[in-house]
Amino acid sequence: MTGPKPGQPKPGHTTPGHPKPGHPTPRHTTPGRTRPMHLAAHLSAVDGTIVRTDTVRTDTVRTDPRSGSRSPSDFASFERLARTAERGLFDFLLLDEGLRLPEQRGRIRDPDVVGRPEPLTVLNALATVTDRLGLAATADATFHEPYELARRLATLDHLSGGRAAWHVRTSSDARTGENFRRGGHLDRADRYTRAAEFVAAARELWDSWTPDGTPRPFTHQGRHFDVAGEFTLPRCPQGHPVVVRAGDSEEGREFAASSADVLLSGRWAGGCPEAGRAFYADVKRRLAKYGRGPGDLKIMANAAVVLGDSAAEAHERAEEIRWQQVSPQTALLALERIWGVDLSGHDPDGPLPDIDPVPDPRLGPGRARHGDRVATAEKWRALARERGLSIRQTVFEAGARQSFVGTPESVAAELAESVARDAADGFVLVPHPAPGGLDEFVDRVVPLLQERGAFRTAYEGATLRAHLGLAEPVWKG
């Protein structure tokens, strides 16, 4: 009862049957042999809208998302989601990190704040109620320190038997800095160099014990960090926790190509497979420069899925969900973000303001630039003029659409096709406030993916690296 769970690997365990570095993954589908798809669930903020955990339900009964009495921080919400993801044989569950509450013009934005528990603490608890699911924590490279974070990630990897992942974020917000010792903001170039050096330093710490379990001192001296000492944990069951990076920018792609195992792409917010293919090819091309093969970095695209019994019903539901997301208050806030002034006196069902956006001195570097805001405002005004839209209708129309809307059959086909055509290696699902949430996907789409041979029918290995088909990193002594 109380011993280690069966199937958990010992430190130093390697997973057989997975490609080694430099061994190219098949790029094109041949009949009967499909490149395996990877799936993850992300409990997170999407475009500033934090997904409410209380609406991630296991039942399929429609309830008002606001009627729940359970606190969003209650462990039961996370446990339900993790169990569902594991039932669906997902590669991993990704949790976000909260560093400060979202604000707008110096005030807490109240419509979309539900609170974010500390992700590593939640994931260690989830390791107890799951056996195979990968556990990915977001942690910001700007507001953590390599020794502390590397130690906590290695701990999660040990305590979960090799299921830990780190989603490396880089923020540079001066307001976030007000909650931390280092304070202030870091400019764009610096935050990337800091994050790159952070990952390198963490890898040195993870490599500091020999594979046979002898601790050795480490020293890292660089532009951002000057640390030395002895790490307190042996080498991780996975060698290193899986490193995840999100971002479509030039810097983001290069960072991922040089040092990440998984790249999360937002490319598909609008559901354009061609953009996905171009992005995929571009990122995979960059790997060779770092002596890595195309299989060494998995590209997973964000996917918002809406299902229906018919295509028409799915589209109707997708609209309904988007209207829920664009509440009258959210619409005004979206507008305020562009105009930079208090618009709370405006009628969300009335016309757009006729004044121009105001430069906001509180918006430091790293926030939307004034010129961009003027351009967006002009675009939105044109849209509203052309089609006679109110504020709320304009925000609704200008906003991103769900990427996969349709029947379970059509969505499964589209997902499988996207992987087969090299537009992605997999998808990160964002459960939305909708009946069923992740359960509906797991119950209705996963079996169809499995029938097509596009997705695993059982976990083959015990570690997250095994699920992802990633080799254990070579020990650099």
Added chain:
Amino acid sequence: MTPAPPFTGRRRLHLAAALDQRSVYDAGEYLAAARLAERGALDFVTADDGLARPGPDALAVLSRVAPATRRIGLVPTVTTTHTEPFHVQAAVATLDWISRGRAGWRIEVSATEAEARLFGRRPAAPADALWREAGETADVAARLWDSWEDGAGTRDAATGRLVDRAKLHRVDFTGSAFSVRGPSVLPRPPQGHPVRLVDATARPARAVAARYADVVLVRTAHPAQAAEARAELRASAAAHGRNPDDLRVLAALDVDLGDGEYAAAPGHGGGGPRPTPRGPLYRGGPVDLAELITAWHREGTVDGFHLAPVEPRRDLERLVNGTVSLLQHRGLFRTFYPGSTLRDHLDLARPANQYAAVAQGAS
């Protein structure tokens, strides 16, 4: 409500055990030990930590333990020296959420140059300065826990809001070594404030213990010294405007129960625990340890004990099945948990919210 067990005329006895195991990185051992301690209805278990201390992150270990247990309190050590106060309070609050009100936090400092080098941000500092910073961290943590009033997470269908902005508060804290603006990123923990524990054996820690701690450890082999420390801590707590009865002072002993039922050299009567370079050590049998606990508690020396097994696998089992079951048999210790939170076990009330009070006073 279940009626309180009959602890005739005496204060309730509180017992806690350390889960520390050297070179254990696998979760199974910790889960087994915590479940064993829970079978003994102990108030809480601790997991010690230090930045340069071999072993896994203690808060992570107890997070892993939380879903595998139901009632026992979980108290990891988290240093305040090189860590971020904002991250530390969020992690402790999260442990309280995932354990449904069973979290504690043993506040420690990291004074060595070796620990400072692991971060490379600032040199080692004297203990007095580090404990001043630890006190500030304890203070700002409580402010951040209070920065969401209870019920701040409304679900107001009429306005579509998920939180009531009027119930969120900046903390705007500026200390000697850091500042934090707030509010926190998650709702007020189930216990209001997770239980704060300080080992006040070393002098520089004592002021922080008296001002902020709910549970204080005192390491001494001598009951007179323990009683004196307790009296001093209570007086000092009162001087800080606290009710001294809100403080639980536990004697902290290493225990080596390898000598059978009774000690060859009786633990109690034969001089009690012995001072050693690593701290006070009780060596003897589980029955004699029960005698010692009974005697110290009867004399009002301390409110309870924190016991650290020298040989974890052997001694925890003997502690629970020997010492604790004897104390239970004598009616000196609970046989089940009447409450569900660590504060319940310790007979500590859920603290009022400092910002709610301000808001009420202002309106």
